[in-house]
Amino acid sequence: MKWIIRMIGFVLVLLIVAVGSVFLLPADRIGAIAADQIRKATGRDVTITGVSMTLWPVLGVRADGLEVSNADWSEQGPMLTAENAAIGVDLMAYIRDREIRITNVEATRPTIRLESRTDGRASWVFTDASGAAQIEAETPAPTNSASTPQALSIQKIEVTDATLIYDAEGADLVSYSGVDLTLDWPERLGPATIAAILRPAGTEVQVDATIAGFAGFIAGQVQPLNAAVEAGGGRVTLDGRASTAGDVAGALGLDLPNTDAFMSALGLPALGLPPKLGQAVEMTTQLTLTADRRLSLRELQADLGGNALSGAADISLNGTPVVNAQFNAGALDLRGATGSAPSGEAAGGGAPAPAGSGWPKDPIDASGLAAFNGEIALTASSIDLGQFKLGQTRTLLRNDRSRMVFELREVAAYGGTLVGEFVVNNRSGLSVGGKMNMRGLALQPFLRDAADLEMLTGQANMDLNFLGVGQTVDAIMRSLSGGGSFNVAQGTIEGIDLDGLLKFGRGNGRTTVFDAMSASYRMDGGNLFNDDLLVVLRSFEARGNGRIGLGQQDIDYLFTPTALKGEDGPDLAIPVRIRGPWADPKILPDLDAAIDLRLDEKLEAEKEALKAKAEQQVREKVAEELGVTDEGQSLGDAARQKLEDEVKKGLRGLFD
Known part of the structure; x- marks a missing residue:
C-alpha cells in the first residue's frame, strides 16, 4: 500500500x-x-x-x-x-x-x-x-548535445469574419467580407479538408473541399481534389486534380435550377439568359483549366432548361470569353433568344396575346450578346426561331462584339431547303436581318409563320432579304425593309373561287387551283408592296397589286381575275379587293376598279377604231394620188407603176 x-x-x-x-x-x-x-x-x-x-x-x-x-x-x-x-x-x-x-x-x-x-x-x-x-x-540544435x-x-x-480580396489582372477587383474558413489537417503528409462560408451578397455560399497531399498542394504540386460549391440553390462539383498555380482537371458537374440566383449569391451580375438557354443548367463535362486561363471542355452533356446539348468547347477566359465550340442538339428552341418566346416564359406568367392583337411589345433584352465572342458550330434535328421553324440544321454561329450571325449552311425548312444567314445586332440598339434563298418550300405554313397568312398553298422558290430595327417585336415588324421574289409551279388560293366569282358573282368560301404564280416585292416601313403578281389558271389569269401591312397586321390588295375568251369575244375581268386585318379580312368585288377597267377597255376599243379609220382615209388618199383604178392592185404595185411611167416620160423628153 x-x-x-x-x-x-x-x-x-x-x-x-x-x-x-x-x-x-x-x-x-x-x-x-x-x-x-x-x-x-x-x-x-x-x-x-x-x-x-x-x-x-x-x-x-x-x-x-x-x-x-x-x-x-x-x-x-x-x-x-x-x-x-x-x-x-x-x-x-x-x-x-x-x-x-x-x-x-x-x-x-x-x-x-x-x-x-x-x-x-x-x-x-x-x-x-x-x-x-x-x-x-x-x-536549430543548441551547442548543448543533451538538447x-x-x-x-x-x-x-x-x-x-475575414475579408477576402481577389485581384485578377484584366478583370474587376473582387472583394468578399464575412468569410469563415476552417482547415483540418491532422497529418502533415495526409489530406486536408477545407470548409468555407462566404457572404458576398448577404446569403451564404458554402465551399467544401478535400485535398490529398496538402503539403505538396501548397507548394504548387498538382494533387487530387474533390470540391463542391453551393449557392443560391445551385451546386457545382469537381472531382479531379488541381494546383495552386491554377491548373485544374477533372469531372465538373453543374446543377443550377436558377442561374441568376446562383450568380447573385456569388455577388456577380445576373446573366439574364433567355428561356431554355441557361436560365437553369444541368451539366457534366471533363474540364481542363490551365494557369493562363484557357478552359477546355470535353464529353460535355448539358440541359439548358429545355434545350439539350452535347459536344466540346475551348474557351479563353482573359477578358471577354472567346469561345470555339462544336455542339450537337435535338429539337432546339431559340424563341427566347429571338424575343418571340411565349409571354408565359419571357415574363414569368400570363397568357399569350390573342390573335389579331398585334405583335408583342415587351422590351427585348439582348445584353447577353455581349457575354462572349467566337464561333459555335451547331447541328440540330430542328430549330424553333419563334417566327420561323427549321428542320434538320447545320449552322455556324459567329458572335463579335454583340453582333451574332447564324450562318445557315444546310437547313431543311417547310418541306424544302434553305441557305443564308440570320443576324441579331445589339451594338448600337437592337436590329435583326438576313438574306435567305429557299427552294421547294411549302408556301402555306411558311406564310403562316412569316405573316400569319394561310390563303396560298404550293411549293415555292423564294429569295428574301430583310432588316428590322427596334427593342420590341412590334417595333421590328413595323420597321421592316428589304425585298425579294417568289414563284410557285402549282397551288391553290384558299377562300376564293375565281370560277364561281366570274360566272356567278360568288367567290367566297371555296378554292381556286392555279397552274403557276410569280411575284416580286419590296418592304419599307413594315409594309410589303407588290405590283406584278401573276397567277395563271387553265382558262383564267389573275394579276394583283397592293400592300400587306407586316407591322400593322393588315392588308389592302387588289386581285383581278380575268376569264380568257380568246377570239370569240372580249375577256371578262372582275377585280376583287382584299382589305382589313389579317384576323378577319374582307374579300369583295371592287366596283370602282371594274368601272375603271371597263373604261380602259372602251377607250382602248375607241382608240383602235380611230386608228383603223385613219388608216383607211390615208389609203384612199394615196390611191387617188397614184391613180389606182384596179381594186385588186395594191398600193405598192401602184406606186411602182407610177414611178415607171414618170421615168419613161422623162427619158422621152431627152430624145425629143
Whole structure:
C-alpha cells in the first residue's frame, strides 16, 4: 500500500513538473517558432507581435498582430493581416516528447489578399519557399548535445469574419467580407479538408473541399481534389486534380435550377439568359483549366432548361470569353433568344396575346450578346426561331462584339431547303436581318409563320432579304425593309373561287387551283408592296397589286381575275379587293376598279377604231394620188407603176 501511495505521488509530482515547465516556456518562443515555420513554408516574411500565454479555451499563445507578406511583385500589400490570432499547443505532446505541436491557429477579422497575373503568376504560389514547404521542421540544435530538436505541425486553422480580396489582372477587383474558413489537417503528409462560408451578397455560399497531399498542394504540386460549391440553390462539383498555380482537371458537374440566383449569391451580375438557354443548367463535362486561363471542355452533356446539348468547347477566359465550340442538339428552341418566346416564359406568367392583337411589345433584352465572342458550330434535328421553324440544321454561329450571325449552311425548312444567314445586332440598339434563298418550300405554313397568312398553298422558290430595327417585336415588324421574289409551279388560293366569282358573282368560301404564280416585292416601313403578281389558271389569269401591312397586321390588295375568251369575244375581268386585318379580312368585288377597267377597255376599243379609220382615209388618199383604178392592185404595185411611167416620160423628153 505504501508503494502504491508512493507511486501515485511520484506521478503527480511528474505531472506538476511537466505542467509547470509549460508555463515556464516563454510565449515569445512559441510565437517565434510559429513565425519561423510559416516563413519556411511560404518563403514570405512573417511578423507576430503582442504574444501572451493562454490557458483557456486552449493552451497556447495569443498574438495582438499577425502579418504575412505578399509576393515581391504584388502591389496589394501584405497577403495576410490579422488584428488578433490564437495559437494552440498540444500539451500531451510536449509533456511526452518535448514536441511543440501547434494544434490550431485561429484568426479573427483578418484580411486576405490574393493576386494573379495573365502571365501565370499567383500570389498564393509559394515558389520562393526555402525548400519542401513543410509545416513540420526542426529548430536549430543548441551547442548543448543533451538538447534534442523540436518539431512543429499545424493541425487546424480557423478564420472568422475575414475579408477576402481577389485581384485578377484584366478583370474587376473582387472583394468578399464575412468569410469563415476552417482547415483540418491532422497529418502533415495526409489530406486536408477545407470548409468555407462566404457572404458576398448577404446569403451564404458554402465551399467544401478535400485535398490529398496538402503539403505538396501548397507548394504548387498538382494533387487530387474533390470540391463542391453551393449557392443560391445551385451546386457545382469537381472531382479531379488541381494546383495552386491554377491548373485544374477533372469531372465538373453543374446543377443550377436558377442561374441568376446562383450568380447573385456569388455577388456577380445576373446573366439574364433567355428561356431554355441557361436560365437553369444541368451539366457534366471533363474540364481542363490551365494557369493562363484557357478552359477546355470535353464529353460535355448539358440541359439548358429545355434545350439539350452535347459536344466540346475551348474557351479563353482573359477578358471577354472567346469561345470555339462544336455542339450537337435535338429539337432546339431559340424563341427566347429571338424575343418571340411565349409571354408565359419571357415574363414569368400570363397568357399569350390573342390573335389579331398585334405583335408583342415587351422590351427585348439582348445584353447577353455581349457575354462572349467566337464561333459555335451547331447541328440540330430542328430549330424553333419563334417566327420561323427549321428542320434538320447545320449552322455556324459567329458572335463579335454583340453582333451574332447564324450562318445557315444546310437547313431543311417547310418541306424544302434553305441557305443564308440570320443576324441579331445589339451594338448600337437592337436590329435583326438576313438574306435567305429557299427552294421547294411549302408556301402555306411558311406564310403562316412569316405573316400569319394561310390563303396560298404550293411549293415555292423564294429569295428574301430583310432588316428590322427596334427593342420590341412590334417595333421590328413595323420597321421592316428589304425585298425579294417568289414563284410557285402549282397551288391553290384558299377562300376564293375565281370560277364561281366570274360566272356567278360568288367567290367566297371555296378554292381556286392555279397552274403557276410569280411575284416580286419590296418592304419599307413594315409594309410589303407588290405590283406584278401573276397567277395563271387553265382558262383564267389573275394579276394583283397592293400592300400587306407586316407591322400593322393588315392588308389592302387588289386581285383581278380575268376569264380568257380568246377570239370569240372580249375577256371578262372582275377585280376583287382584299382589305382589313389579317384576323378577319374582307374579300369583295371592287366596283370602282371594274368601272375603271371597263373604261380602259372602251377607250382602248375607241382608240383602235380611230386608228383603223385613219388608216383607211390615208389609203384612199394615196390611191387617188397614184391613180389606182384596179381594186385588186395594191398600193405598192401602184406606186411602182407610177414611178415607171414618170421615168419613161422623162427619158422621152431627152430624145425629143
